[in-house]
Amino acid sequence: MVGFDADDTLWRSEDYFHAAQAEFERIVGTYVDLDDVGARLYAIEKANIELFGYGVKGMALSMVEAAVQITDARIHARDLHRIVGLAKELLQHPVELLPGVREAVEAVARDFDIVLITKGDLFHQEKKVRDCGLAGLFRRIEIVSEKDTGTYGRLLEEFDCQAREFLMIGNSLRSDIAPVLALGGWGVHVPYHLTWAHETEAEVAADAPRLRVVEDARGIPAAVAAAAREAAALA
Amino acid sequence: MVGFDADDTLWRSEDYFHAAQAEFERIVGTYVDLDDVGARLYAIEKANIELFGYGVKGMALSMVEAAVQITDARIHARDLHRIVGLAKELLQHPVELLPGVREAVEAVARDFDIVLITKGDLFHQEKKVRDCGLAGLFRRIEIVSEKDTGTYGRLLEEFDCQAREFLMIGNSLRSDIAPVLALGGWGVHVPYHLTWAHETEAEVAADAPRLRVVEDARGIPAAVAAAAREAAALA
The missing domain is CATH 1.10.150.240 (Putative phosphatase; domain 2)
Incomplete structure (x- = not known):
């Protein structure tokens, strides 16, 4: 997943x-x-x-x-x-998808169950999800108040998914990558040119196990496929 | 439920x-x-x-x-x-349970699967749920942005529950009672002494089918039991 x-x-x-x-x-x-x-x-x-x-x-x-x-x-x-x-x-503000996102999400959705996990204001996030044009591709849409190991642990339980079979894609090391790696899951980090100070408060080594870094959304499908191959080899 | x-x-x-x-x-x-x-x-x-x-x-x-x-x-x-x-x-503000609520929730939870369905700010509602001391009794806790027939329909599907087997208890005719009755479910209305103008914008006849009105939380268990008997007789 x-x-x-x-x-x-x-x-x-x-x-x-x-x-x-x-x-x-x-x-x-x-x-x-x-x-x-x-x-x-x-x-x-x-x-x-x-x-x-x-x-x-x-x-x-x-x-x-x-x-x-x-x-x-x-x-x-x-x-x-x-x-x-x-x-x-x-x-x-209208929702403006980042370059290559639509194609990347569609490509990943062809091979995997995909879920959207976002934190913040319920009302605003729901509006953006409705407006983004991709909502139908996601099996679940989870709007949470904090993205830490506790939240990801609870969600994985609800999804009936082992951490080692879960990969999270996001721009924030603090919210998207560090907690999922800590649980034994996989991460694809897509840095964004601007990051709120709060979201930079995490240390993840660039060569951490089960982590891949891509330059932008266009690199996501290949990174996910490579992680899936590595996970299958480990299983 | x-x-x-x-x-x-x-x-x-x-x-x-x-x-x-x-x-x-x-x-x-x-x-x-x-x-x-x-x-x-x-x-x-x-x-x-x-x-x-x-x-x-x-x-x-x-x-x-x-x-x-x-x-x-x-x-x-x-x-x-x-x-x-x-x-x-x-x-x-600390969470202050209304009189008789703890006993009523515990009594209903002995005989039925119970869920909490509340609308509003995700962060604040989660805090109140954590602090209320009853969270462990609920099978699911759903914080939603609006409580209308669309929301209840989606939740009932997720709960795998037919509307005719679902009863909602609440103080707001607009948010708790009218949409559930419209879907074919049951309602127990517990009026509160203060109601925000927005929540009064619904018309539900006091003698509507599948609706019971109780004076306060102490009346809830008997009203739920009576509705369950009536639902069983109709099934």
Whole structure:
């Protein structure tokens, strides 16, 4: 069985968050002259994750909080309203598949049961899944609040799938690769040109067993096939 | 199989939203002298549901938007920050089971497979499920983005359960009762003393077939048993 991550693996996501953050820094920059606005925002986002979880709405609430703190409450209500507007724009963004994704997913689906495993806001992720045009190819679509060994263990049990027969494809070492390797599964890492600081907080050796790294989605089918051959040889 | 709703069926929820809204009206009331602040907030919340979905974070973002609009952007950043604080307080509130709920759930679980079906924010609902002390009794816990006939139909298929063998217990006619009755299932309505305007938007006759109404959780086991006898007689 093969799992696909969604944000920044199937479709563009971090680019939009990145643009929203740049706009946030521009807004706040009209009040203060600081070069660590981004770092201050991230500190607040990180502290709020245990309450807000992942996703656009939590990001926007953290931005309101950060903007008030950073400007010592001098920020105008219209500018805070603009931050809510950034969230609305993000939530309405059309789904844009990354190059080669459609062909890669179709190719893998011909040979394996495929599932979609994504974390974040239930409502927003469901919308993107509906809009992406690939939903029908996946046997299961799992939207979870965190992607750690506990989550993957529970899902594999539900799928009735052994870890050694499971391969996860994604852009985040922290969420897609490290926990699956730790359980004894396989990984195909597809790095994305932008990665949220939070998702870089994992160490996985490039030559870790059962891990392959590909440059973009076009490399996925061959990497999956090679991993499947290796897994069959080990079985 | 018996499904339980969660918010305002198992545990207190709307009371906290109601208190947050009262605080919102108090904050905004220091800027404007209007008697329809609550109605204006609800109009914005309702318009935003298709983007934000249900839950505390969407409510808070709608509150920021409403506060800016209602005060014509005269509201101070500290007061908008206070609205984010309301969301944080709501998200941290301990789970408080309603009277008789623990005994009712345990009693129904002795005779039936029970499942929990709740809508809203994945992260917050998971936290409440973890904290409620009843999670182990449920065969499945389903957090969904909307509770309509489409959602219940999909879940019943996943549960491999016929609608005529499914009974849903909840406080919302709109989300818990009407769609299940429409599919041919059974309902036990447990009205709650407070209901969000959105959840009252459904018409179900009090004498509808396959529906029972109980005063509080203590009435649930007998109502479920009576429905099961009636269902068995019809089968």
